[in-house]
Every structure is written in C-alpha cells, then in structure tokens.
Amino acid sequence: MTTAPIFLISPDRGSVAERSIATTPAPMLFTNGEEIYAQGDRADRLYRVEFGAVRVYRLLADGRRQISAFHLPGEVFGFQADGVHHFFADAVGATGLRVMPRASAGGVTPEVMEFALRCLVRTQEHLLVVGRQNAVERIAAFLLDMAERQGGLEQFDLPMSRTDIGDYLGLTIETVSRVFSKLRAQGVIRLVSLRTVEMKKPGVLRALCE
Amino acid sequence: MTTAPIFLISPDRGSVAERSIATTPAPMLFTNGEEIYAQGDRADRLYRVEFGAVRVYRLLADGRRQISAFHLPGEVFGFQADGVHHFFADAVGATGLRVMPRASAGGVTPEVMEFALRCLVRTQEHLLVVGRQNAVERIAAFLLDMAERQGGLEQFDLPMSRTDIGDYLGLTIETVSRVFSKLRAQGVIRLVSLRTVEMKKPGVLRALCE
DNA sequence: CGAACGCTTGAGCAAATTCAAGTGCGGTGG
DNA sequence: CCACCGCACTTGAATTTGCTCAAGCGTTCG
Numbered sequence: 374m375t376t377a378p379i380f381l382i383s384p385d386r387g388s389v390a391e392r393s394i395a396t397t398p399a400p401m402l403f404t405n406g407e408e409i410y411a412q413g414d415r416a417d418r419l420y421r422v423e424f425g426a427v428r429v430y431r432l433l434a435d436g437r438r439q440i441s442a443f444h445l446p447g448e449v450f451g452f453q454a455d456g457v458h459h460f461f462a463d464a465v466g467a468t469g470l471r472v473m474p475r476a477s478a479g480g481v482t483p484e485v486m487e488f489a490l491r492c493l494v495r496t497q498e499h500l501l502v503v504g505r506q507n508a509v510e511r512i513a514a515f516l517l518d519m520a521e522r523q524g525g526l527e528q529f530d531l532p533m534s535r536t537d538i539g540d541y542l543g544l545t546i547e548t549v550s551r552v553f554s555k556l557r558a559q560g561v562i563r564l565v566s567l568r569t570v571e572m573k574k575p576g577v578l579r580a581l582c583e
Numbered sequence: 584m585t586t587a588p589i590f591l592i593s594p595d596r597g598s599v600a601e602r603s604i605a606t607t608p609a610p611m612l613f614t615n616g617e618e619i620y621a622q623g624d625r626a627d628r629l630y631r632v633e634f635g636a637v638r639v640y641r642l643l644a645d646g647r648r649q650i651s652a653f654h655l656p657g658e659v660f661g662f663q664a665d666g667v668h669h670f671f672a673d674a675v676g677a678t679g680l681r682v683m684p685r686a687s688a689g690g691v692t693p694e695v696m697e698f699a700l701r702c703l704v705r706t707q708e709h710l711l712v713v714g715r716q717n718a719v720e721r722i723a724a725f726l727l728d729m730a731e732r733q734g735g736l737e738q739f740d741l742p743m744s745r746t747d748i749g750d751y752l753g754l755t756i757e758t759v760s761r762v763f764s765k766l767r768a769q770g771v772i773r774l775v776s777l778r779t780v781e782m783k784k785p786g787v788l789r790a791l792c793e
Numbered sequence: 794c795g796a797a798c799g800c801t802t803g804a805g806c807a808a809a810t811t812c813a814a815g816t817g818c819g820g821t822g823g
Numbered sequence: 824c825c826a827c828c829g830c831a832c833t834t835g836a837a838t839t840t841g842c843t844c845a846a847g848c849g850t851t852c853g
Contacts, residue, residue, distance in 0.1 A: 431711045434793035439711040454700035460707065486696055490664035493703045497670065500706065501641045501649040504713045504753030508841070535800065543714030548841060550801055567800070567850095583644035718809070745832065755810060760833055777818085777832070 400424075400471050403464035410462050416453035417475045419485065422446045425468025426532040429460050430540065440541040441496060443533065445522050449488045465533045503543045506582075511542040512552045513581035516562065520572060528571045610634075610681050613674035620672050626663035627685045629695070632656045635678025636742040639670050640750065650751040651706060653743065655732050659698045675743045713753045716792075721752040722762045723791035726772065730782060738781045 400423045403409060409420065409427060420427070427444040441460065444450045453459065502514045515538065523529040531538070539549045556562045561578060563571040572578060610633040613619060619630065619637060630637070637654040651670065654660045663669065712724045725748065733739040741748070745763075749756045766772045771788060773781040782788060 429707075431708070433711070433715060437715045439714045441707040441710050452700060452703075454697055454704055459704050486699070487664055489696070489699055489703060490662060493662075493699060493706065494664055494669050496703065496706045496710065497639075497651040498641070500651050500710055500713060501643070503710060504649045505643060505647045505750075540715075545842060546800080547802085547843085551841090554801070756832080757811085757834085758809060761809095764833070 400469035403468045403470065405464060405466050407464045407468075408461065409464060409470070410451070410458050412458055412461055414458045416451065416456050416458045418451055419449055419473045419475065420451045420462075421449045421471040421473070423469035423471055426465040427462055427468060427470075428465050428533065428537060428541075429462045431460050438540045439543070440537060441499075442492065443537075443541065445532075449485075450492070452485065452489050452492075465537065508542075508544055508548050508552050509555070510581050510583075511544065512538075512549065512556070513578040515542060516570060516572065517575070517578050517582065520570075520575075527573075527575070528565065528569065531568045531570060610679035613678045613680065615674060615676050617674045617678075618671070619674060619680070620661070620668050622668055622671055624668045626661065626666050626668045628661055629659055629683045629685065630661045630672075631659045631681040631683070633679035633681055636675040637672055637678060637680075638675050638743065638747060638751075639672045641670050648750045649753070650747060651709075652702070653747075653751065655742075659695075660702070662695065662699045662702075675747065718752075718754055718758050718762050719765070720791050720793075721754065722748075722759065722766070723788040725752060726780060726782065727785070727788050727792065730780075730785075737783075737785070738775065738779065741778045741780060 403425070410416070412431070422444050424446055426446075427450065428440050429442045429444070429450065430438050430440040432438050442450070443465070450462070502511050506514065519531060520526065520529045533541075535546045535549045535553075538544075539546045542549070544552075553562070553564070557564055559577075561572075561574045563573055565571055613635070620626070622641070632654050634656055636656075637660065638650050639652045639654070639660065640648050640650040642648050652660070653675070660672070712721050716724065729741060730736065730739045743751075745756045745759045748754075749759045752759070754762075763772070763774070767774055769787075771782075771784045773783055775781055
C-alpha cells in the first residue's frame with residue numbers, strides 16, 4: 374500500500390528538514406506495524422515523520438486499544454515527561470523518520486515546547502470528540518482533521534485501516550464502516566478507493582461537528 | 584490501571600511550584616463556577632491551585648461539555664501553545680490560585696515543560712478510559728485517580744458534582760449515579776456523604792481497570 | 794487458483810441514554 | 824424550632840445507539 378501522499382514532494386518541508394538535521398543521515402525506515410518505541414522504553418529521542426504515518430497508542434490487558442494520535446509527515450513526536458515512554462508507537466505503512474537524539478534536540482527549546490503544547494491541545498480536543506460526540510460526528514471530525522492536515526484539498530488519503538480509525542475514535546470497525554457507507558449514500562463523501570476520500574459536501578461535515 | 588501514575592506524588596511537584604512563586608502575594612480567590620479563563624483569552628499566565636479545585640473544559644454548540652481535566656491543590660495549569668486559550672477553566676467550589684505571569688514563570692523552564700508533558704500523558708491516559716472502557720471501569724479509574732491524587736488514603740473527597748464527573752468521563756449524570764449505587768451495593772465503596780468516598784475494596788477497583 | 798486480509802452488511806442484543814418521578818439534605822423564613 | 828423550598832442526587836421504564844456475532848465480498852499475494 375503506502376500511497377505516497379502528494380505533499381511529500383512539497384519543497385519547503387524538505388528544506389526545513391534538511392536544515393534542522395543537517396548532520397543526520399538518511400531517515401530511518403519502518404515497515405507497516407513495525408515498533409518505533411514501546412511503553413517503558415527510555416525516551417531520549419524525538420522523531421520527525423518524513424513519509425508514511427505513525428500511530429501512538431495504549432493497550433488494556435484484554436487487548437482493547439486506544440490510539441491517542443496519528444502523526445503525519447512534518448510532525449514531531451516522542452516527547453515524554455520523565456524519560457520513559459508511557460505509550461507504544463509504530464508505523465502505519467512504510468514510514469521514514471528523522472531521529473533526533475534529545476541532546477542535539479537542544480533540551481527544552483521553544484520549538485519542542487511548542488510541539489508538545491500543540492499535541493496537548495490536539496489531544497484535549499480529541500477527548501471532546503470521543504467523550505461527547507456520536508459515531509457520525511466523530512467520523513466527520515476525523516475526516517475534516519485528516520483533510521486539513523494534508524493541505525486542505527477536497528481529496529485526500531487515509532493512510533490507516535478502518536480498525537485504526539475505530540481505535541482512534543473509540544468505535545468498532547463495523548460502526549466505522551457503516552458510517553462511511555451512510556455518508557457515501559448521502560453524497561457527503563465519495564470513496565475514490567478504500568483509502569482515498571473525496572469530500573463532496575464539506576459543509577455538511579463541518580455542520581456535524583458544530 | 585491507567586490514570587494514576589506513581590510519579591504524580593513524587594516530591595518535586597510541590598517544591599518546584601513553591602519555589603517558583605515565592606514572591607507572589609496572597610492567592611486569588613474564586614467562588615464556585617467562577618471563570619478563571621475562557622476560550623480565546625490571552626494565555627500569559629500560569630496558575631497553581633492552593634485550595635479547592637479547577638475544571639478545564641470545552642463546549643459543543645448545543646451545550647454538551649467535555650471536561651478534559653480537574654486540577655487539585657498543588658497542581659499547575661494554564662499553559663497554551665500559541666498564547667491563546669483553547670478551553671475554559673472555572674472554579675469547583677471555593678478555590679484559591681497562585682497566579683504567575685508568564686515572564687516570571689521564566690518562559691520555557693524545564694519545570695514548566697515537565698508540567699506540560701505530565702499533563703499531556705495524563706490526558707492521553709484519560710483518552711483510553713473515555714474511548715475504550717465501560718461505565719463501571721471509568722468510574723473505577725476515576726475514583727482511584729482521585730484517591731491517589733489526594734494522598735492515597737482510603738477515604739477522600741470529591742470536590743465536584745455528579746454532573747461534573749459525568750462530563751469528565753463522557754457519561755450522563757444518571758449513569759454516574761447508578762454506577763456509584765452499584766459499587767456501594769457490592770460493598771466496594773462506602774459513601775460517607777454524597778461527596779466523601781471510602782474505598783472498602785480498592786483491589787476490586789484496581790482489577791476493574793486492568 | 795486458493796488463502797488471507799481488510800472491508801461491508803445484516804440481525805439480534807446489551808449498554809447507556811432519555812424521559813420522568815421521586816428522595817434527601819441544607820438553607821431560609823415563618 | 825420547624826416547615827418549606829430548591830437543588831443535587833437517585834431510581835425506574837422505555838428507547839436508542841452502537842456492539843457482537845456472523846456471513847459475504849473484493850483484492851492481493853503466494
């Protein structure tokens with residue numbers, strides 16, 4: 374799979390990456406499902422997604438999983454309070470990461486602080502979606518978020534499976550599938566392929582999120 | 584169990600806050616429900632809870648509310664990425680806060696970073712509770728978290744109403760009430776008063792959170 | 794070609810919500 | 824001091840939403 378998203382070849386991002394990690398060699402490569410770090414691991418690095426995507430999640434003893442975030446190209450993740458990871462992170466499809474040792478990341482730079490705080494706001498907003506919105510509203514919020522983070526085009530890719538989407542939104546895979554079908558039947562979205570969405574009526578999606 | 588990491592009671596928490604606001608005069612006082620900041624406000628201060636409690640929340644257009652965090656005495660809150668608050672914060676009962684202008688908070692000190700990252704981990708863990716646990720498991724996680732944050736005693740207070748608890752856990756007030764009654768009937772907890780809980784079988788609560 | 798995997802769809806069910814009374818407690822005023 | 828009022832909480836019954844279980848479809852890959 375790994376439909377290479379269009380924005381991967383955007384010129385500005387590449388150049389920023391090259392500057393900020395000028396000394397770092399080629400990105401580290403991961404295959405679908407490959408572990409990037411695990412709960413309990415030492416957290417002494419930051420990661421920047423070059424291509425592909427990353428899911429950060431936690432498990433319950435019986436296997437229930439909650440994905441707390443997907444990270445798309447250009448985003449930085451991996452910060453932890455006390456030097457130990459409290460979550461798992463693995464690759465969604467073929468993924469390339471720039472790895473920055475914490476030392477060279479400069480400790481608590483304003484940039485790192487900014488990333489962490491943005492991540493906090495994003496997680497808190499996601500909590501509202503999961504805690505107080507119904508299935509259709511959750512999917513609508515998710516689609517709008519994915520579209521916006523991929524440049525705001527009406528057509529965009531979903532790098533992750535329906536199962537991943539369910540585990541991100543607190544829904545079962547069946548419910549995710551049913552809501553996709555319903556939105557398609559209503560002409561709100563079109564499924565170019567299983568993993569490619571075209572928003573036909575973004576206004577309807579936006580109205581659903583209030 | 585997911586919501587009460589051991590490190591929360593590590594001694595550095597209190598001492599850091601006390602040092603950093605040594606020069607601040609008497610705490611600012613708030614009555615029940617009084618606004619501390621609103622969505623859209625400039626975020627140029629940090630707050631430390633002296634007594635009482637604080638709820639941080641967000642609203643949907645139709646009034647549905649998601650509380651993303653309660654802050655208890657000793658805890659610091661109010662950091663935001665881009666200098667603008669994305670949430671509301673108000674007092675739960677009579678509350679006293681130490682206010683620290685961001686300047687005197689020293690910009691991005693390691694301490695502030697530490698607080699923000701802890702808040703992030705806590706929110707991500709709460710997301711697992713809300714996204715993937717049932718009503719009984721959510722209440723169990725909540726009670727254990729509240730107990731631990733108040734010193735780990737078997738008896739402790741709930742500063743907030745059942746409505747607040749519901750809006751924190753993504754449940755209705757009726758469901759919260761029913762679960763409390765069920766746990767009481769099973770002898771897992773005792774309600775000394777409406778807002779005072781005694782854990783009779785903490786092991787059962789812990790088992791519920793896996 | 795067959796197996797595996799990811800996705801879809803249907804039917805029945807269970808958990809939590811909604812709607813609707815009731816209870817108990819703290820505060821106010823007669 | 825006691826009665827009453829308001830508010831927070833509890834409890835019950837009916838309903839709904841999303842889940843579970845089960846079967847079927849389509850694509851990919853060996």
